[in-house]
Amino acid sequence: MGAASILATDLDEQALTASKTNLALNESRKIKLLESNLFSAVEGKYDLILANILTEILVLMVPDLADHLDYKGSVVFSGIDIDQLPKLEKLLIEYNFEIKIRMQQERWVALIVTRKEEE
Helix, strand or coil: CCCCCEEEEECCHHHHHHHHHHHHHCCCCCEEEEECCCCCCCCCCEEEEEEECCHHHHHHHHHHHHHHEEEEEEEEEEEEEHHHHHHHHHHHHHCCEEEEEEEEECCEEEEEEEECCCC
């Protein structure tokens, strides 16, 4: 994707261990791993935030999203069950975000989200 650097976070120790192994095998030097519960240990703003996890977790991320998304940045959310989509959509609107692209494959939905443009 051409990123100068990448911060990858996870709360699960096994996921972090597997990621460290994969980074070493692929000689990836741009990616920093951080143990974090959602945004709890994350500092700064980012051009792109990716989250592929169940909707119950995505809704917990939304209130802190603006603190970590660069003004012109984008968010990619995936792992959304179609039945839970309305709850996430409502929350995104409440926090002044808008869905730019919605993709669906069977029951699973992915969204590309940005800050709502000021009128």
